[in-house]
Amino acid sequence: MYLTSTYTMTASLRRTIGLLQSGLTRGQTEVTTGRHADLGLALGSRASESYTLVAARATxxxxxxxxxMLTTRLDSTQVALxxxxxxxxxxRSTLVGAQTNGGDPGAIVTQxxxxxxxxxxxxxxxxxxxxxxxxxxxxxxxxxxxFADPPQANKVALDxxxxxxxxxxQSDPAVSTIxxxxxxxxxxxxxxxxxxAASWKTDWSRASDTPIRSQVSLSASVDASVTANEPALQKLAAAYTMLSDLGTGNLAKDSYGALLxxxxxxxxxxxxxxTKTQARLGVIQSTVKSASETMTIQSSTLESQLNGLESVDPAEASTRVHGLMTQIETAYALTARISQLSLIKYL
Structure with a gap:
């Protein structure tokens, strides 16, 4: 004859309640997130496939x-250019007019x-x-x-x-004799x-010749910036400096014409x-846009694959949670009744 004590029955029910509560926690998580709470338990050997997809999506x-952020940077660069x-x-329009009628040297210097x-x-x-x-x-x-005060290296070098x-x-009246x-x-x-190029980097520029290199897709990267050492920019600086700081206002007519x-x-x-620099930058912008569009599609595809692996049936999960709660309530009720059993009541 086997005898079962109330303690043994109560302990067994408590273990059962513990298991039911663990299942309830997982079930409630799945109802909330719509995904398996324990991928290893739910997917088995396919869990590694899920982890691979998650890593790819994160990348x-x-x-x-x-x-x-790169698009914002490129857009700002294009606006500046x-x-x-x-x-x-x-x-240039001013110079075209000045070549015809001489223009106003003072106005040209100011511009x-x-x-x-x-x-x-x-x-x-x-x-x-x-x-x-x-x-x-x-x-x-x-x-x-x-035009800094005190003068910077570029101004000092020209003077x-x-x-x-x-x-x-340049400010000496003798400029008129040139x-x-x-x-x-x-x-x-x-x-x-x-x-x-050498003097520009010494006197004018602190920029690097090396542009920022950015990864724009899983397999492609681009030069994602324009540096101040572009030859186009050096030429514009030379033209503006030539007009503004070679004694333009005091030059004789012939030397003034030569300068213009x-x-x-x-x-x-x-x-x-x-213009070529802007076109090159436009190609980079197009490349970044195309790469982002492609990766957005790839991200959506990965998301669909993950949903197929990790998603749970909301109705089934809710039914399971409801059943577990009922079982837990029943187990608690039984535990309470068993704990009240005592031989003393029957002696």
């Missing part, structure tokens, strides 16, 4: 978020100074990620301010070159060397190069 979502192109075209000031400001623009035109050097302003060539400064040939020789020689002609040639070259 795509991270890249999409990066592309979103468009503004620079507009200023250059305005200066060129304003264009150069805007030029530096645009190339020193930044966003939350750093300076747009610094290349990989995103933590410092790419260009030195030509020294002018004095070395003519024996007096011949057209002398001015042309200076522009083609010492002045031009100030805007060579050189400025026109330089700014035309800068405009052509800048």
């Amino acid at each position: 795509i979502q991270t890249t999409l978020a990066s592309n979103s 468009s503004a620079l192109l507009s200023d250059a075209q305005d200066i 060129a100074r304003e264009a150069l000031t805007t030029f530096v400001a645009k190339l020193n623009s930044s966003n939350a990620e750093g300076f747009l035109f610094g290349g990989v050097n995103t933590d410092q302003e790419p260009l030195r301010n030509y 020294a070159a002018f004095v070395a060539q003519f024996g007096f400064s 011949t057209a040939t002398q001015m042309q020789n200076f522009i083609d020689g010492s002045f031009s060397s100030l805007f060579s 002609k050189s400025a026109m040639v330089t700014i035309d070259s800068g405009i052509r190069a800048l």
Whole structure:
């Protein structure tokens, strides 16, 4: 004859309640999330497939978020380049008129100074990620301010070159004695060397030649920035500096004409190069957009595959939770009744 104590029965029911409560917790999680609470238990050997899909989706979502920030950066860069192109075209229009009627030297100097000031400001623009035109050097302003006080290296270098060539400064009345040939020789020689790649990096620019490289898809990356060391930008700076700081207002007619002609040639070259730079940037923008669209489709496909693996039937999960709650309530009731059994009541 086997005897079962009330303690043994109560302990058994408590273990059962514990198991039921664990099942209830999983069931409630599945009702809330719509997914299996324990993938290993539910999927078995296919759980690794789920983990692989989750990792792939996370990589795509991270890249999409990066592309979103990159798109903002590229858009801001394109806006800045468009503004620079507009200023250059305005200066060119002024020069076209000046070649016909001579123009107003004072007005040309003022316009060129304003264009150069805007030029530096645009190339020193930044966003939350750093300076747009610094290349990989995103933590410092790419260009030195030509009109800064005290003078920066670019202004100092030009002043020294002018004095070395003519024996007096740009503000000296003797500027009026400079011949057209002398001015042309200076522009083609010492002045031009100030805007060579080497001098530009020494006197004007702190930017890196290396653009930011960004991964835009699972298999592709692009150069995702334009640096202040672009030849197009050097040419525009040279044209603006030529017009604003070579004694333009005091030059004799012939030397003034030579300066205007050189400025026109330089700014035309800068405009052509800048247009190509914008086109190149446009291709990058298109590449990023296309990559993001493709990855969005891939992300949706992965999401569908994950749903097929991990999703539970909401109705079945709710029914299961309801059944578990009923069983737990019944088990508690039985535990309470068994705990009240005692031989003392029958003695």
